[in-house]
Amino acid sequence: MSSTIAIAPKRRRLVNLRNFRGFRFISWSVLAFLYLPLLHVVIYSFNSSRIATIWESFSTRWYVKTLHNTDIQRALKNSLQVAFVATIFSTLFAVLAALGLVRMKRAGKTISWALIGAPLIIAEIVLAVGTLAFFIAAGIPLGKPGMMIAHTAFCIPFALLPINARLSQLEAAPFEAAADLGANEAQILRRITIPLLAPAIVAGALLAFAISIDDFITSFFIAGPGSTTLPVYIFGMIRSTVTPEVDAISTLLLLFSGIVLISSYVLNRRRR
Amino acid sequence: MTVAQTEKAKTKLKIEGRPGQTSPWLASPTVIFLFAVIGIPLAITVIYSLLDRAKIGMGVVWTFNPKAYKDLFVIENLDGTTGLDTRYLKVMWNSFKYSGITTIVTIVLSIPIAMWIATRAESKRNILVAAVTLPFWISILIRTYGLRQIIDDNGPIGWIMHKVGDANYHIIYTPIATVIGLIYVFLPFMILPIYASAERFDFRYAEAAYDLGAKRWTVFRRIVIPAIRPGIYAGIALVFIPALGSFLQSDMLGGGKTNMIANVIALNFGQARNWPFGCALSVFLILITLLFVWIIRKLGARTGTEVKLI
Numbered sequence: 001m002s003s004t005i006a007i008a009p010k011r012r013r014l015v016n017l018r019n020f021r022g023f024r025f026i027s028w029s030v031l032a033f034l035y036l037p038l039l040h041v042v043i044y045s046f047n048s049s050r051i052a053t054i055w056e057s058f059s060t061r062w063y064v065k066t067l068h069n070t071d072i073q074r075a076l077k078n079s080l081q082v083a084f085v086a087t088i089f090s091t092l093f094a095v096l097a098a099l100g101l102v103r104m105k106r107a108g109k110t111i112s113w114a115l116i117g118a119p120l121i122i123a124e125i126v127l128a129v130g131t132l133a134f135f136i137a138a139g140i141p142l143g144k145p146g147m148m149i150a151h152t153a154f155c156i157p158f159a160l161l162p163i164n165a166r167l168s169q170l171e172a173a174p175f176e177a178a179a180d181l182g183a184n185e186a187q188i189l190r191r192i193t194i195p196l197l198a199p200a201i202v203a204g205a206l207l208a209f210a211i212s213i214d215d216f217i218t219s220f221f222i223a224g225p226g227s228t229t230l231p232v233y234i235f236g237m238i239r240s241t242v243t244p245e246v247d248a249i250s251t252l253l254l255l256f257s258g259i260v261l262i263s264s265y266v267l268n269r270r271r272r
Numbered sequence: 273m274t275v276a277q278t279e280k281a282k283t284k285l286k287i288e289g290r291p292g293q294t295s296p297w298l299a300s301p302t303v304i305f306l307f308a309v310i311g312i313p314l315a316i317t318v319i320y321s322l323l324d325r326a327k328i329g330m331g332v333v334w335t336f337n338p339k340a341y342k343d344l345f346v347i348e349n350l351d352g353t354t355g356l357d358t359r360y361l362k363v364m365w366n367s368f369k370y371s372g373i374t375t376i377v378t379i380v381l382s383i384p385i386a387m388w389i390a391t392r393a394e395s396k397r398n399i400l401v402a403a404v405t406l407p408f409w410i411s412i413l414i415r416t417y418g419l420r421q422i423i424d425d426n427g428p429i430g431w432i433m434h435k436v437g438d439a440n441y442h443i444i445y446t447p448i449a450t451v452i453g454l455i456y457v458f459l460p461f462m463i464l465p466i467y468a469s470a471e472r473f474d475f476r477y478a479e480a481a482y483d484l485g486a487k488r489w490t491v492f493r494r495i496v497i498p499a500i501r502p503g504i505y506a507g508i509a510l511v512f513i514p515a516l517g518s519f520l521q522s523d524m525l526g527g528g529k530t531n532m533i534a535n536v537i538a539l540n541f542g543q544a545r546n547w548p549f550g551c552a553l554s555v556f557l558i559l560i561t562l563l564f565v566w567i568i569r570k571l572g573a574r575t576g577t578e579v580k581l582i
Contacts, residue, residue, distance in 0.1 A: 019391065020492065023384040030385045031400075034407050034459065037418030040428070044421065053426035093302040100299025112299055115306040122314075122561060123517020125534040126554040129541045130313030133320055133551070136331065153309040156302065175293075189294055207409075214411035217519055221541065231413050238417055238524065247421075250414045261409050265402070 038254065045247035052242040062248040072249060075233035082144060082219075082229060083212040086151035087159075090212075091205040093152065094159035098167050099193070119154035127154070128221040135222060142224030150218050155208035162207065166200035199267050206264035210257055314558070321551035330545045340552035360536065364556070367532045370447065370522075371515035374454040378462035378511050379504060381455075386463055386503070387496070390470035401467065408460045416520050419456050423449055423525070445527030453521035458514065462507035469503030502572065509568045513561055533557055 044052060048059030066072055101112055119127060131150050132142075140146050174196070178188050194201075216231040223232050230253065237246050321340050324333040347357035389400045407415060423429045423443045433441055443449050473496065481491045497504075519534035526532075533553055540550030 020384070020387065020488070023388040026381065026384040027388040030381050030459065030463075031403060033456065034404070037415065037422045037456070038407075038410070040421050041414065041418040051426075053421055053424050093305060097299045097302040099294045100296045100302070102296075103293050104296040104299060108296065112303050115303060115310055118306070118310045118314075121513065121565060123514065123534060123557050125517060125519050125537050126317065126557055127310065127313060129537060129550055129554060130317040131309070132541065133316050133547065134313040137316060149309055153306060156306065185294060193294070210409050214409075214413070216411070216413045221538075231411060234417075235413060238413075238420075246417065250411075250417060253411060253414060257410055261406070 041247045042251050042254070044244055045251040047244040047247070050243055052244050052247060062244040063252075066245055066248045066252065069245070071233065072230070075228050075230045078144060078223075078227050079213055079230040082147045082151055083209050085148040086155050086212040087205050087209040089148075089152040090155035090208045091159045091201060093156050094163055094204055094208075095197070095201060097156070098160055098163045098197075099189075101164075102167065116157050116160060120157050124154070124217045125221075128218045131218065132221045142222050143227040146222050146224075147219055147227065147229070150222055151212045151215060154215070154218065155211050158211045159204035159208040162200040162203040163197060166197055170196055203264045203267045206260050206267070210260050210264075213260075214253075214257065317551045317554045317558075321548055321555050323548055325546050325548050330541075330547060332547050337548070340546075340548035343549055344552060344556070360553075363531060363533060363536055366447070367516055370451050370454060370532065371512050371518075373451050374458060374515045375462075375508055375512045377451075377455050378459050379466075379507065381459065382462040382466045382507065383497075383500070383504075386466035386470045386500070389463075389467055390473065391475075397471075401464075404460050404463050404467070408464075412457055412520055415457060416453055416524050419453055420444065420449075420525055423452065444525065447526060447531065450522045450526035450531070453525040454515045454518060457518070457521065458511045461510040461514070465506035465510060466500055466503035468506075469500040473499045505568055505572050509565065513564055516560065517557055 044055065045062060046058050046060060047055055048061060049056035097112065097116060101109060104112060128150075131146075134140075135142060135146050140149075170193075174192050175188060178192050183191065214231060215229070216235060219229045219232050220235065223229060228236075230249070234246060234249060234253075237243075237249075320332050322336060322338055324335045324337045324339070325331075326333055343357070344360050345357055346354050347359075348354050385404070389397055389404070392400060421427050425431075425434070425442055425444060430443065433443065443452070477499070478491050478495050481495045482488075486494065517534050518532065519538060522532040522535050523538075533556070537550045537553045537557075540546045540553070544550075
């Protein structure tokens with residue numbers, strides 16, 4: 001027994017290699033770094049002071065002001081209108097693309113994916129000014145209809161992500177059974193494919209909605225006067241004197257995004 | 273009769289693919305729409321960059337003129353002589369520098385957090401992944417604003433800097449603020465792909481290396497890092513490319529000085545009203561992006577992994 005110990009290499013302290021030193025500290029610091037600025041916004045939205053960075057006392061006056069601000073109401077209405085239309089069309093386009101891309105041949109597939117992925121890869125400002133130039137050259141007036149078109153385009157990849165993921169997970173059995181029972185393509189699509197994809201379609205739609213409602217750069221360039229969206233309005237507020245009203249409206253927007261995302265998450269969970 | 277029908281059905285399936293798989297033509301409305309709304313604006317950007325600027329107001333005049341590209345590098349002095357114009361080279365260099373620093377810092381921060389999350393119990397892991405993913409879906413404008421309030425001279429960080437350090441030292445409205453903003457906004461884009469790789473890592477390899485006498489650092493460098501390399505490459509692409517074209521961070525945190533490419537593009541489509549010049553910078557940004565995507569793909573292919581951006 002003792003001889004085995006003697007010939008064994010010098011045994012080091014037993015360590016758990018899953019825990020590298022300092023990783024826990026760095027991780028919690030990073031998480032704090034990610035969330036402290038948002039926490040600051042939420043806390044300072046209850047600041048009674050006129051100056052956003054200097055805390056005075058607890059107050060909900062800026063929420064009252066925000067909710068009665070007709071400019072914010074108008075901007076919110078514009079944002080919602082654009083987001084609803086962009087969500088519906090981008091989801092529709094994403095479903096069609098997902099269904100079609102599965103069977104597409106090499107070249108067509110590459111080109112299609114390049115177009116769908118372009119808004120994710122190319123800087124948003126490049127597409128925004130390009131779209132501005134295009135709208136002016138084509139005589140499309142700046143404003144809500146133009147924004148709806150542009151938002152639809154960059155929402156498609158986000159709507160497509162969950163739909164495509166779900167489509168690749170579907171098993172062949174229900175489709176083969178339906179085909180064996182004499183269902184035609186249209187029937188299979190309507191009775192099998194779409195119902196199976198439904199949770200992913202809703203999840204994709206919610207993601208598209210979250211992306212559209214938060215968009216700043218594209219809207220900034222093609223909103224035109226009179227159809228300012230909420231992020232563009234907030235940007236204007238930040239540019240001028242900053243009161244805690246910015247924090248209040250930001251907190252409301254955070255809350256709203258949170259609700260949309262949790263809905264999307266719950267839907268995604270349920271399908272498993 | 274029945275056999276023949278089955279045979280016929282089989283050949284039909286073979287041509288049309290699996291049951292339930294619809295015609296590829298279904299994708300055509302999407303492709304046509306995107307061609308019109310993405311393809312045409314990109315084509316216009318390239319064409320406009322080669323035209324003359326409008327004498328008054330915004331827009332272009334339809335005469336061929338590569339002056340926009342010349343203006344990127346050449347300055348025309350008042351006495352008619354020309355010289356090297358370093359203003360825009362500096363903007364490009366700044367954009368590369370800020371995005372590069374951002375990429376490096378996010379890698380250094382993301383490897384520990386990705387590894388740490390990957391080694392937690394599953395229930396905790398899901399919560400942590402959700403916590404890292406959540407900022408991705410929050411408005412960049414609001415996130416950047418929140419950070420600005422933190423590093424503002426009157427904010428917590430600014431206050432600490434004043435108390436412990438030089439009272440004249442400001443973070444806000446400096447290039448450092450821009451870089452902090454870029455790191456803040458793009459950090460989740462680095463953590464998530466590295467985590468995706470780290471989660472698949474089999475820790476028995478690390479244990480085996482350790483048993484064979486490797487030191488912790490050696491295990492980390494020789495076993496762990498190569499295993500998560502595909503995630504790092506994907507992360508580099510997801511951070512460096514959008515950072516290079518970012519607008520809000522240098523605008524809101526860097527003091528609104530036109531110190532990154534996107535800010536100069538915005539300026540030329542706004543007050544400066546020089547569309548061809550703005551388009552030339554856009555073309556430059558597109559080319560850099562494509563080159564970078566290509567490099568990342570090559571790097572990925574060399575290590576035998578396909579780097580998927582979408």
